[in-house]
Each structure stands twice: as structure tokens, then as C-alpha cells.
Amino acid sequence: MKAQKILAWTAIAIGALYFLVPLIGTFEFSMRMRRDAYSFDAYHSVFSDMQFRATFGFSMLMALFTIVFGMLLVVPTAYWVRLRLPQARPVVEFITLLPLVIPAIVIVFGYLRLYNSSSWLPFTGSVAGTNMLLVLSYITLSLPYMYRAVDTAMRAIDVRTLTEAAESLGAKWPTILFRCIFPNVMSGVLSGAFITFAIVMGEFTMAALLNRPAFGPYLQLVGANKAYEPSALAIIAFAITWLSMGLLQLVSRFSKLAPART
Amino acid sequence: MSFLVLDHINKSFGVTQVVKDFDMSVEKGEFISFLGPSGCGKTTVLRMIAGFEMPSGGRISINGKDQNNLKTSQRNIGMVFQAYALFPNMNVFDNVAFGLKVAGKPKAEIEARVKEMLALIRLDHLSDRYPYQLSGGQQQRVALARALAPKPQVLLLDEPLSALDAKIRVSLREEIRQIQRQLGITTVFVTHDQEEALSISDRIVVMNAGRADQIGTPSEIYNRPATRFVASFVGTLNMIEATVADPAADTVKIGGELVGLRQSLAGRKSGDKLSLALRPEAGSIAANAKGDTALAGEVVSSHFLGSVIRTKIDIGGNQVSFDMFNSPDAIIPAPGEKVTLRFAAGDLLVVED
Numbered sequence: 257m258k259a260q261k262i263l264a265w266t267a268i269a270i271g272a273l274y275f276l277v278p279l280i281g282t283f284e285f286s287m288r289m290r291r292d293a294y295s296f297d298a299y300h301s302v303f304s305d306m307q308f309r310a311t312f313g314f315s316m317l318m319a320l321f322t323i324v325f326g327m328l329l330v331v332p333t334a335y336w337v338r339l340r341l342p343q344a345r346p347v348v349e350f351i352t353l354l355p356l357v358i359p360a361i362v363i364v365f366g367y368l369r370l371y372n373s374s375s376w377l378p379f380t381g382s383v384a385g386t387n388m389l390l391v392l393s394y395i396t397l398s399l400p401y402m403y404r405a406v407d408t409a410m411r412a413i414d415v416r417t418l419t420e421a422a423e424s425l426g427a428k429w430p431t432i433l434f435r436c437i438f439p440n441v442m443s444g445v446l447s448g449a450f451i452t453f454a455i456v457m458g459e460f461t462m463a464a465l466l467n468r469p470a471f472g473p474y475l476q477l478v479g480a481n482k483a484y485e486p487s488a489l490a491i492i493a494f495a496i497t498w499l500s501m502g503l504l505q506l507v508s509r510f511s512k513l514a515p516a517r518t
Numbered sequence: 519m520s521f522l523v524l525d526h527i528n529k530s531f532g533v534t535q536v537v538k539d540f541d542m543s544v545e546k547g548e549f550i551s552f553l554g555p556s557g558c559g560k561t562t563v564l565r566m567i568a569g570f571e572m573p574s575g576g577r578i579s580i581n582g583k584d585q586n587n588l589k590t591s592q593r594n595i596g597m598v599f600q601a602y603a604l605f606p607n608m609n610v611f612d613n614v615a616f617g618l619k620v621a622g623k624p625k626a627e628i629e630a631r632v633k634e635m636l637a638l639i640r641l642d643h644l645s646d647r648y649p650y651q652l653s654g655g656q657q658q659r660v661a662l663a664r665a666l667a668p669k670p671q672v673l674l675l676d677e678p679l680s681a682l683d684a685k686i687r688v689s690l691r692e693e694i695r696q697i698q699r700q701l702g703i704t705t706v707f708v709t710h711d712q713e714e715a716l717s718i719s720d721r722i723v724v725m726n727a728g729r730a731d732q733i734g735t736p737s738e739i740y741n742r743p744a745t746r747f748v749a750s751f752v753g754t755l756n757m758i759e760a761t762v763a764d765p766a767a768d769t770v771k772i773g774g775e776l777v778g779l780r781q782s783l784a785g786r787k788s789g790d791k792l793s794l795a796l797r798p799e800a801g802s803i804a805a806n807a808k809g810d811t812a813l814a815g816e817v818v819s820s821h822f823l824g825s826v827i828r829t830k831i832d833i834g835g836n837q838v839s840f841d842m843f844n845s846p847d848a849i850i851p852a853p854g855e856k857v858t859l860r861f862a863a864g865d866l867l868v869v870e871d
Contacts, residue, residue, distance in 0.1 A: 420597070426621055
């Protein structure tokens with residue numbers, strides 16, 4: 257028993273070292289901008305860079321649009337599939353999993369082929385159109401996570417009976433969806449939102465090939481041209497991801513605090 | 519004209535017909551129970567009244583108005599589900615107020631009606647609790663208040679007590695019946711529990727394989743089952759196979775013994791097979807037992823069940839169970855013992871297959 261415990265802790269220690277040593281190394285390196293002393297100069301340099309602010313703000317905005325429009329697509333779809341088209345569930349699940357299988361570069365080339373400025377729907381013909389296409393491509397990328405998060409939350413509530421209860425009380429579809437279903441899958445919606453946020457903030461391929469000033473391409477640009485700032489940016493990117501994951505955990509823990517009493 | 523009318527209702531899912539030519543009329547303020555085993559179509563009929571399912575044929579009307587083309591939200595019905603179906607994001611007050619808010623009632627009216635409903639179910643002190651903070655029984659009472667708040671024309675209860683423990687089930691069913699009487703609301707109650715149906719209904723519809731086998735008062739259903747299915751499903755009737763001896767004299771033969779019936783055997787021929795039902799509480803093997811009919815038999819088994827002693831007797835190849843009340847000096851019959859079972863001829867009922 258004791259030997260097993262030691263083995264378990266050794267495995268955890270090796271795992272922690274594997275993940276933490278590079279991170280600590282990166283952090284340590286990011287602090288060495290000033291000669292002979294540790295400092296946050298690299299972070300100061302990053303935060304005072306106008307391009308950082310612009311790309312970070314742009315990606316935040318794109319993430320926000322991705323979350324809002326993604327949820328407007330995913331929640332009614334997952335709801336409808338669960339309620340009226342359960343036989344279509346495997347097909348929908350397969351479709352939502354495709355972005356994990358098809359590389360982002362293939363997806364974006366497909367978009368460029370379909371929606372270039374001389375196509376029937378010239379998204380890339382204007383800045384607003386390209387931004388819209390970027391949001392749509394982010395929605396595609398985050399679909400596997402968003403759909404699963406929402407679908408899992410819907411599994412936890414009895415969607416069919418809640419819908420029927422609301423209908424019997426005179427409610428129509430918009431009321432049912434926004435007052436009875438949406439608030440009850442909020443934990444799933446927020447989980448999906450945080451993971452989408454993390455994906456969008458670090459995404460490079462789509463933004464670079466659509467030539468949009470997003471945070472991903474900025475990370476790459478700084479990485480290619482500066483010494484200490486890329487390490488600082490890597491730590492900042494990690495912090496954003498961890499913050500999202502932490503919030504995700506917090507939301508799912510809060511939703512677990514409310515089990516039905518029998 | 520009756521308040522709720524189901525006129526030749528049929529329902530098929532694909533090639534499977536689950537409700538067959540279902541006819542029923544419910545008077546205003548009546549409490550009707552649909553009783554039957556799982557898969558007999560009772561919930562499907564209820565769901566058709568609610569508008570969740572559309573009949574494949576036939577007509578449903580409430581208060582003279584055809585309901586077939588109306589959506590659930592337009593029917594003004596109240597429904598209580600087995601799984602409570604309270605909105606988890608709303609507290610008790612908001613759950614009960616939901617239907618009134620949807621109907622666009624003024625705030626003051628909503629508040630007054632919700633308070634009235636919560637007082638009715640005696641949960642006015644829990645109005646700010648969320649469903650997860652309530653017990654199953656409390657949740658179902660809130661669901662009842664929520665269904666009643668918008669003053670529906672018909673209250674539909676889909677096995678509302680099935681998820682509760684035995685003690686709460688009994689108290690809540692009495693409460694439901696009391697509230698129903700108080701409000702005088704027409705109610706359709708679906709259950710597979712015969713005791714539940716017998717104890718609270720004005721009339722019971724016993725359903726079997728998509729059809730209404732018998733519609734009658736609890737007493738009629740229990741004491742005068744029309745079919746073999748009703749006899750076997752309601753209570754624990756003994757089925758005895760007999761042969762018509764003399765149709766003119768209403769006599770049958772049970773294991774070689776001649777027995778006279780109170781029911782007419784007109785239309786049957788001598789030698790016809792028929793099924794007879796006998797309630798377990800109708801017979802006795804005591805020496806001083808009353809009854810104008812006696813059948814000789816042999817004890818197969820005896821079980822002491824506390825308040826009653828259940829004895830199984832073989833009578834002409836039919837195994838018949840009967841119950842006698844326990845008393846300190848009661849003698850439990852031993853297996854193999856020869857006994858005489860006495861009962862009133864009127865207790866033997868002819869049932870159709």
C-alpha cells in the first residue's frame with residue numbers, strides 16, 4: 257500500500273517536473289531582460305507595445321463575437337437535436353467533431369476558395385467581411401468543445417419535460433428557449449465560452465492567412481524578432497488559458513453544488 | 519354535453535397502433551383515472567389531451583371546443599409530470615408565477631394568485647426556495663400549484679406520485695383529491711397503481727393494449743370486473759376455469775362439482791368453457807363460515823402475513839388464494855389438509871376473456 261503511494265507520488269512529481277520545468281525556465285528567462293538582475297522589463301515592454309494592445313483587443317473582440325454567435329448557433333441546435341431529432345444526434349456529433357480532424361489550414365484555404373473577393377459571397381472583399389469570416393472560422397474551430405459542453409449541460413436537465421411543462425403553461429418557443437432552457441444550461445454555455453476564449457486568443461493559422469491583426473500572429477511576429485518578450489508573452493498566454501480553465505472549473509463546481517434532493 | 523370528450527381516438531407510431539378506438543366522456547369537475555400496465559397507452563391518451571401528441575384519428579374536445587388543431591400552449595390545460603419538471607433556475611414563487619407571467623397578467627394579480635396557490639399547498643413559507651432545496655413531495659406540490667395557477671380547464675396528472683416514497687405517496691394523493699374537490703377542476707390522472715386509482719377517483723378507465731377495457735366507478739371496477747384482464751389487474755382476483763352445466767338454471771361445473779351462479783348464462787351452451795372470478799376476501803374455510811356455495815379442496819400452502827393469513831387451495835385443478843384475518847387463536851391450515859371453501863354464489867363473477 258505504502259509502496260503504491262510512493263509510486264503514485266513519484267509519477268505525479270515526474271509529470272509536474274515535465275510540465276513545470278519548461279514553464280519555470282520560460283518565466284525565469286522572461287525576467288532576465290535587465291543585466292545582472294531579475295525584472296519585469298520584458299512584461300513592461302510587452303504591455304507598453306501598442307501592437308500588443310491592438311492585437312489583444314482585436315482578438316478579445318473576435319472571441320466575444322465567436323462566443324455570442326457560436327452559442328446562438330449551438331444552443332438551439334443542441335436543444336432541437338435533443339428534443340425533436342434524437343436520431344440525427346450521431347450525424348451532428350460527427351459534424352461538430354470534424355474541425356478536430358481537418359487541419360485549420362485546410363479549413364481556411366477552403367474558406368478562401370469559397371469566399372474570396374471574386375466569389376458569389378465575397379467575404380474577403382472588405383475588412384468587415386474578412387472579420388466576419390474570421391469569426392465564422394473561429395466558431396468552426398471551437399464547435400467540438402462548444403457543442404459538447406452545451407450538450408452535456410442539456411443531458412443534466414430533462415429538456416423534453418421542461419419544454420412540455422412550459423408549453424402546458426402557455427409558453428411559446430422563444431420564451432421556452434430563453435427563460436427555461438438557456439439559464440439551465442448556463443454552466444455548459446460558460447464552459448464552452450471559456451474554452452472558446454482560450455482557443456481564439458492563441459489561434460494563429462486562420463488569422464494569419466486571412467491577414468487579420470490578431471494576437472496569434474503577433475505572438476509569432478514577436479517570437480521571430482525579439483529575445484525576452486516572447487517568453488513574457490508565452491507566460492501571459494498561459495495565464496489567459498489558465499484563467500479560462502480556472503473559471504471553467506469554478507462554473508462547473510457551482511453547478512454541482514445544486515443537486516436535486518429526493 | 520360532457521366537458522371533456524374523446525371521440526374514437528386512435529394513435530399509431532409508425533406501424534404500431536398504441537391507442538385503438540378510445541371513447542370517453544368526462545363531466546365537469548370529475549376525477550378520472552387511467553389505470554393500466556406499462557405500454558397500455560394511458561400516457562399516450564393523456565399526452566393527446568395535452569396536445570403533445572396528435573391523434574391519428576378521432577376528435578378531442580374540451581367544453582365543446584375542438585382541440586385537435588390547437589397547440590399545447592393554446593389549450594389552457596395544467597399538467598403535472600412524474601419527474602416534477604420544475605424550472606431549476608426559478609424559485610418556488612417564480613415557478614408558480616410562470617404561467618401567469620406568460621399570460622401577461624398584471625403584477626399584483628400574479629402575486630395574489632401565487633400566494634393563494636402556495637397557501638393551498640401549504641408551502642407559502644418556502645416561496646423563495648429553489649427546487650433543489652425541496653424534497654420530492656414538496657417539489658410535486660409546487661408543480662401542482664404551478665399547473666393550477668393559470669386556472670386551467672383540465673388538470674392532467676401523469677403518474678405524479680410514482681417517484682415518491684410510499685408514505686408521501688398516500689398523503690399527497692389525498693391532498694391532490696382534496697384540492698381537486700375544493701377547486702372543482704376536471705382532472706385526468708394516469709397511474710399503474712390500482713390502490714391509488716381506487717382510492718381517489720370518481721371513475722376509472724382500465725386500459726389494456728390501447729383500449730379501454732372497462733370504464734366505471736372504483737366499486738364497479740373492483741366488484742364487477744368486465745374482462746379477465748380487469749379482474750386480474752385490479753386487486754388479486756382468483757380465476758377459476760369452469761364448464762357450463764345448465765344454462766337455463768345458471769349452473770356451472772368446477773372440478774366436477776355443480777355450482778349455481780347469480781349471473782345469467784343465457785346465450786351460452788352446455789359444455790361451454792368460461793372464466794369465473796372470486797375475490798380472495800370472499801371465501802372462508804372456517805367451520806362456521808357463511809355462504810351458500812361450498813367447494814371441497816386441498817390446502818397447497820399457507821402464509822402468515824401479519825394482519826392476514828393467505829391460504830392457497832387446489833379446487834378441481836384451480837389454485838385459489840383467499841385471505842382470513844389473523845387472530846391469536848387462528849389455526850393456520852397445513853399443506854395437504856382437506857378443507858371446504860365457502861362463499862356466497864353472488865361472489866362468483868363471470869368474466870369475458
